Amino acid sequence: MRIVIVGGVAAGMSAASRAKRLSPDAEIVVFERGEIISYGACGLPYVLGGAVEDWDDLVARTPDQMRARGIGVRLRHEVTGVDARARTVTVQDRDAGRVTQEPYDRLLVATGVSALRPDWARTDLAGVHVLRDIPDGQAIERSMQGAKRVCIVGAGYIGLELAENLCRQGLSVVLLEKGPDVAGRTLDPEYRRRVREEVERHGVDVRCGVSVGGLTGKNGRVTGLQTSDGLVRADTVIVAVGVRPNVELLRAAGARIGQTGAAAVNARQETNVEGVYAAGDNCQSVHRVTRRRVHIPLGLTANRMGRVAGVNMAGSDATFPGVVGTGIFKVYGLGVARTGLTQTDADELGLDAVSVDVKSTDHAGYYADARPIHVRLTGERGSGRLLGAQLIGENHLSVKRVDVIAAHLHGRGKVHDLFEMDLAYAPPFSGVWDVLLVAADRLSRELKGGRVEAPAKKAAPAVG
Amino acid sequence: MRIVIVGGVAAGMSAASRAKRLSPDAEIVVFERGEIISYGACGLPYVLGGAVEDWDDLVARTPDQMRARGIGVRLRHEVTGVDARARTVTVQDRDAGRVTQEPYDRLLVATGVSALRPDWARTDLAGVHVLRDIPDGQAIERSMQGAKRVCIVGAGYIGLELAENLCRQGLSVVLLEKGPDVAGRTLDPEYRRRVREEVERHGVDVRCGVSVGGLTGKNGRVTGLQTSDGLVRADTVIVAVGVRPNVELLRAAGARIGQTGAAAVNARQETNVEGVYAAGDNCQSVHRVTRRRVHIPLGLTANRMGRVAGVNMAGSDATFPGVVGTGIFKVYGLGVARTGLTQTDADELGLDAVSVDVKSTDHAGYYADARPIHVRLTGERGSGRLLGAQLIGENHLSVKRVDVIAAHLHGRGKVHDLFEMDLAYAPPFSGVWDVLLVAADRLSRELKGGRVEAPAKKAAPAVG
Numbered sequence: 001m002r003i004v005i006v007g008g009v010a011a012g013m014s015a016a017s018r019a020k021r022l023s024p025d026a027e028i029v030v031f032e033r034g035e036i037i038s039y040g041a042c043g044l045p046y047v048l049g050g051a052v053e054d055w056d057d058l059v060a061r062t063p064d065q066m067r068a069r070g071i072g073v074r075l076r077h078e079v080t081g082v083d084a085r086a087r088t089v090t091v092q093d094r095d096a097g098r099v100t101q102e103p104y105d106r107l108l109v110a111t112g113v114s115a116l117r118p119d120w121a122r123t124d125l126a127g128v129h130v131l132r133d134i135p136d137g138q139a140i141e142r143s144m145q146g147a148k149r150v151c152i153v154g155a156g157y158i159g160l161e162l163a164e165n166l167c168r169q170g171l172s173v174v175l176l177e178k179g180p181d182v183a184g185r186t187l188d189p190e191y192r193r194r195v196r197e198e199v200e201r202h203g204v205d206v207r208c209g210v211s212v213g214g215l216t217g218k219n220g221r222v223t224g225l226q227t228s229d230g231l232v233r234a235d236t237v238i239v240a241v242g243v244r245p246n247v248e249l250l251r252a253a254g255a256r257i258g259q260t261g262a263a264a265v266n267a268r269q270e271t272n273v274e275g276v277y278a279a280g281d282n283c284q285s286v287h288r289v290t291r292r293r294v295h296i297p298l299g300l301t302a303n304r305m306g307r308v309a310g311v312n313m314a315g316s317d318a319t320f321p322g323v324v325g326t327g328i329f330k331v332y333g334l335g336v337a338r339t340g341l342t343q344t345d346a347d348e349l350g351l352d353a354v355s356v357d358v359k360s361t362d363h364a365g366y367y368a369d370a371r372p373i374h375v376r377l378t379g380e381r382g383s384g385r386l387l388g389a390q391l392i393g394e395n396h397l398s399v400k401r402v403d404v405i406a407a408h409l410h411g412r413g414k415v416h417d418l419f420e421m422d423l424a425y426a427p428p429f430s431g432v433w434d435v436l437l438v439a440a441d442r443l444s445r446e447l448k449g450g451r452v453e454a455p456a457k458k459a460a461p462a463v464g
Numbered sequence: 465m466r467i468v469i470v471g472g473v474a475a476g477m478s479a480a481s482r483a484k485r486l487s488p489d490a491e492i493v494v495f496e497r498g499e500i501i502s503y504g505a506c507g508l509p510y511v512l513g514g515a516v517e518d519w520d521d522l523v524a525r526t527p528d529q530m531r532a533r534g535i536g537v538r539l540r541h542e543v544t545g546v547d548a549r550a551r552t553v554t555v556q557d558r559d560a561g562r563v564t565q566e567p568y569d570r571l572l573v574a575t576g577v578s579a580l581r582p583d584w585a586r587t588d589l590a591g592v593h594v595l596r597d598i599p600d601g602q603a604i605e606r607s608m609q610g611a612k613r614v615c616i617v618g619a620g621y622i623g624l625e626l627a628e629n630l631c632r633q634g635l636s637v638v639l640l641e642k643g644p645d646v647a648g649r650t651l652d653p654e655y656r657r658r659v660r661e662e663v664e665r666h667g668v669d670v671r672c673g674v675s676v677g678g679l680t681g682k683n684g685r686v687t688g689l690q691t692s693d694g695l696v697r698a699d700t701v702i703v704a705v706g707v708r709p710n711v712e713l714l715r716a717a718g719a720r721i722g723q724t725g726a727a728a729v730n731a732r733q734e735t736n737v738e739g740v741y742a743a744g745d746n747c748q749s750v751h752r753v754t755r756r757r758v759h760i761p762l763g764l765t766a767n768r769m770g771r772v773a774g775v776n777m778a779g780s781d782a783t784f785p786g787v788v789g790t791g792i793f794k795v796y797g798l799g800v801a802r803t804g805l806t807q808t809d810a811d812e813l814g815l816d817a818v819s820v821d822v823k824s825t826d827h828a829g830y831y832a833d834a835r836p837i838h839v840r841l842t843g844e845r846g847s848g849r850l851l852g853a854q855l856i857g858e859n860h861l862s863v864k865r866v867d868v869i870a871a872h873l874h875g876r877g878k879v880h881d882l883f884e885m886d887l888a889y890a891p892p893f894s895g896v897w898d899v900l901l902v903a904a905d906r907l908s909r910e911l912k913g914g915r916v917e918a919p920a921k922k923a924a925p926a927v928g
Binding site for chain 1: 504506507621767791793860866867868893894
């Protein structure tokens, strides 16, 4: 059996490894358009900021390591076409220029996403970048030498992480965002505001509601952006306005593309085309809370999809369980996490949702190191079901407790059940009632319309 | 209606607050033998170590604050008897010496636990202490002035926390333990060893398998301990060998005491005696994993039981959901957490249990601040059910993710479902596959006996 994989990053290499382990006799060939496989794209901003020492540190496995495990890797080979009936792909060797037809029994298209480049960003001017892969990062690094003023366009996760990391390197940073606030749709307005304050407090010049019309340049290098807010001077511009799934190959093969614009696959990561799988950032998945198809390209999802595809291509059986919309990021001193639905999400879906906001600390309140943590918990009236949570913590690791909510959403749990959980307590870790329990208690009562107990102004004294 | 509460700490004051809120017209009287109510006993070691500034910081509510809310508080009043038929309690005013009969409609016995004092520790020598309440702590503090060498007997949570906190104050600390290792039965041997290494590394003289036979003294002050390991010199001795539930009052009232030695109550915190409730450290509860009765006196449990009792005494309805055996502590740089069953626990219960050990980091491995985190996950063959977890992390907050396991145990979840969860990932928080997911994957395959996939020597490359 010959398994061909297009794309050698998260999903592709997870699939290759898993398929090889389960089916050691299968021939597995990975075609990667670029020069590097198996790297951690989520770490890119942190190399620029210095928290990761070197680009190489992001690489989990080299082509030689994969080859030693019996997995063929062809770098700088681009797959340009699929003939699903003949079960062949057209491959172009980007160096030699040679084009060949390669047969497959099973094909995985793990082509990921590309960074969106608006028309104004399609330019020959030097100093204009996106950040999707290591070469992009290296180009930004080169651009930073001698740079003074960077403008990041787009204040999503990547834009925010970049703002912090470039600011840490002593650059003056302007963060432009077309929408009304930072962090896009991932958080409710109150929580977005807190994130914005944090980046502003550290000297990032954040400007929201600003759209870019064009670039200015001099001697072949960018000098600024023409925006709805006037000219913004910058010697380096990073475009972080979003991504689009790379589905051209799938579409040409006759695979169905979903309404999200990403590939439509079943839980086995199979497309509608016999023998053709898709996995990773180019795929949509099922949201377990809404049961709708969503496109949320994130690292764990890509790895998991790749793994599922690898198991299935090897003839075993695995299914992708769906997502609950968990996301987390750090920006300066803040940890920010969310999972499930925000109140905004729930309102848009027409759900009868209620949220409560609770503030607590990541240590007992009386403990010297206690830092604030804020939680918004959202639930559904009637069903009593938990819908989602947003967390902001001043000790960033404290918001990893979002995973408790993700776990509970996974099983479509109720708010009241969350309140009943035996969560860990000692003074260096939380209040006696963990902030999640306090929030679940309040929300549970709110959902009952205060029937059994009136919501308290202040929490009951809890001592421990 | 008159509600009488015996004991004014965690369970008692939670009950009083809740009952008053739900039933504002009820007369609520709390009899507290000591002089302080509503304090966080779990914080006691941290006042001695300096992480909590003052003893007063541990007090959540003063008697005056409670009285302002319409809750009667009588300090230094000891309840010495119950006439359950007449519905009265005998109360002794410890200052005036006066004894009165006080009527009740509903009675809550929230008398907590007492520190065990072996025969050798019943002494008139100065410098010998236990640590259960603020006066105990203040006595230790006074004893520490001029002290040089402290011996802590008992290496459970409190003994370990004390060792660290006293060592931080510059005292020479010997930690004696009768059992084979520190942290008692809460952890499997491998994990106990790691905890022991950590305290030893910081200069605590840990001696396990050592029993104490008596004390030596001079001029009315302790000078040492006679032990199976010879004489141990010490100018201060703290006895932390465990606790026993204060159930005398309940027993006298005809309430049933469970096999654990703690009060037997139903889920509404009712004893078998009409109108008599019990809540807090003196009660046993149901372990949701084993369905057995256990006595695990901890802060959250006490607060929750008190709350449940308060709701029910006020005429509403609440039930205590049981526990899953979650515990957490910090010792020097380590966070240590456990929930559910250890492998040792499971073996003793005759379960067909398997454990896997996984090491990962609390940030992506390539991140500068990445610190190790170790997880042992235990599951049951056949059922595939998750049984428990033990975590040790070098960034202490990282082990709070034990709550994900506690949440899953709450619903008697399976190991494989844990693996499918959409847990949060970004480089400053975990590896792409959170250590809990890696462990769930390994354990899931182990439970299947490697049927579908052979357990990997090394994790598949995961990049993000």
